[in-house]
Amino acid sequence: MSEPLQPIVVSGMRPTGRLHLGHLHGAIANWVKLQSNHRCFYFSADWHALTTSYDRTEVIRESQREMFVDWIAAGIDPERASLFIQSQVKEHAELYLLLGMITPLGWLERCPTFKDQKEQLTDRDLNLYGFLGYPVLMTADVVLYKANAVPVGVDQIPHLELSREIVRRFNFHFGEVFPEPKPLLTEAAKVLGTDGRKMSKSYGNAIDLGESAESTTKKIMGMVTDPSRKRRQDPGNPDVCGIYDLHKVYSPPEVLEWSATGCRSAGIGCVDCKKKLLEKLAPDQERLRERRESLLARPGDLDELIRIGTGKARAEAQRTMAEVREAMKL
Template identity: 75%
Template sequence: MTKPIVVSGMRPTGRLHLGHLHGALANWVRLQDEATCFFFSADWHALTTSYHQTESIKQAEREMFVDFLAAGIDPQKATLFVQSQVKEHAELFLLLGMITPLGWLERSPTYKEMRENITDRDLALYGFLGYPVLMTADIILYKATRVPVGADQVTHLELAREIARRFNFHYGQVFPEPAPLLTSAPKILGTDGRKMSKSYGNAIHLGESAEETAKKIMPMATDPARKRRTDPGEPDVCGIGFLHKVYSTPETIAWMYAGCRSAGIGCVDCKKRLLETLGPAQDALRERREALLARPQEVEELVQLGTRKARAAAARTMEEVRAAMKL
């Protein structure tokens, strides 16, 4: 039986955080045993919002690959590579751009959301508007049949499916339409109560020490309705509650729900109990990261090997594309 082909990437725009670990990396670790996986550094995508900070991309990329490996990605099972080192991504991006209607891009939910949330730089740019076309090229270049997404990201993938469908309509059946591989990722909120994001400055980074993690957890926003110690709270709207669901035992989770909803425990009690498991988990991840950071040449060689494998697969696809388009 042919394995499904899975493609996914992350932008190297800063340290990865707990949202990345539980929203994507844990799922990638599982998928590498079930599918042919391509996981990449989306450094060209990083330019769509970090075009003014290019000097930090390479360092962020090195640390990101370390995080991939520390989280359990096995380069013997999955192909790790750098987007910009496979020039076929750019070629396919250009060709797909020739047939993608402008209206499709302007309706992108992420385009609207990020323009509303990131106000400290100009995002009225061609590259930012056109990022879904590059994303489509990233996916279909490897003839991906599955793309791991959360339920809230299905609309983003549908645009890639439409572009692939449009290419096939004009030039013949070259690309499979990538189907969403729905993943149930736990919700992880940042220290300010919003979605955890590098862009929002509210992240708990992977492999921070237990002490650093505690400094962020203790003042972290909780249920906004719980203004006093005697007020009952609701863990299902609280960032600490969401983290308990990932890191704590069923007994601790039951303790949290009962105590918070009855005001039997305070937010400080709840945070301290969370740190009993989150702190050691962060320390263990930090130890794996530091061991990998001490062997930078080895990590670089693994990525270069994966990039060569990705380049070969991409070249085969582009031969088909040029033949189909009679170029």
């Protein structure tokens, strides 16, 4: 297989609602950077949303629209990245089925996420074929576009290694059709929620992208900092503080140093630190809000961008599936 002129990157998100600052600094900001020197395919993983929420499909379509709006507002350029909907490229399902035919059951049962989520999501039934087999669908999503690399965090490497094993098994039996996708390690910025836990919609501790200045200010000013710093004169530890984590992604080095030194020496209070953060965060949120409103005011334009992106993805997927069928003599 010849190497493509530009490395190919594929990534997606499940449409489960508005995106927040954790999504922005954990994934989307990196997607924006990758656009400059990669062929990028970014998709709404609506079929993946069914693996844990098959009985809540009414939220998928609206969440999907909000998600695409958030992506574009945050800097994803539909001219440089193909934005598309997974379920509208039926080749994902065909390749999923074919790869499923050669994937040993034991590989799926050992998948860390399968075991972890079964233990954590006790409020829903996950004894489902779709949930067990989702790593095969994830593999199809990636290799359908012959991706060289997949942007992942360290915790996701085991999932990608499973995809690589499936690719090796396919290529062994049918010939070298797919490249083995390599992990494109991204050091995601740590973003804590307003209560000190990881920012998440399910925890109710998130700050949405483009949230109003009033709401953003209210949430930041009420945000949990170092829980051991009870009084203004007590020294604190910025390394356990969500405000300091946000300073790392919004503030220049001199402000970051001011925040860390002032916290440890009790030279500044938490209110001072929060107000300084808002000097950068609030204007950035306002820019995102304005972009979002502009996009939402032109729903037809957004639909056309996704239609074009889905068409590009479908054309690429059809070429790959022609190779797959020929290799498998189907």
